[in-house]
Amino acid sequence: MPISPVVARQLSLASLVVLVAMIFIGGEQPGAGALFVPPWDKVVHVLVYGSIGVLTGLAFPRLSLVGVLLAVAAIGGCDELHQAFLPGREAGFPDLLADVVGAIAFLPILVLLRRNIYATYSYISGR
Numbered sequence: 001m002p003i004s005p006v007v008a009r010q011l012s013l014a015s016l017v018v019l020v021a022m023i024f025i026g027g028e029q030p031g032a033g034a035l036f037v038p039p040w041d042k043v044v045h046v047l048v049y050g051s052i053g054v055l056t057g058l059a060f061p062r063l064s065l066v067g068v069l070l071a072v073a074a075i076g077g078c079d080e081l082h083q084a085f086l087p088g089r090e091a092g093f094p095d096l097l098a099d100v101v102g103a104i105a106f107l108p109i110l111v112l113l114r115r116n117i118y119a120t121y122s123y124i125s126g127r
Contacts, residue, residue, distance in 0.1 A: 012058035033089045046096035050106030057110040072103035
């Protein structure tokens, strides 16, 4: 059963808010910086921020792909800035770079999802 664009936007926005809140709130917890050891921490950054990019692009379908990348970079930058003030955490450019790489790597998934959601809905609803 196809999903309507309205439902896709609502679910994506809710998921995006939860995911970003988990990053910022969970990142403040003791031991959060030691959850993933290098180089696996960069893999996690790629996966999480790639997902943030997809959710951002679905929650805001009129946002261009460059806008999605800028939004992910801004969220990643805020996360790194936030970590700079947390005991036991370390902010760094390599993490931000992994965030942006994740967003870029997941752009084809976003493009396919946008195309399928809108093409399917248009076909079924006759719009």
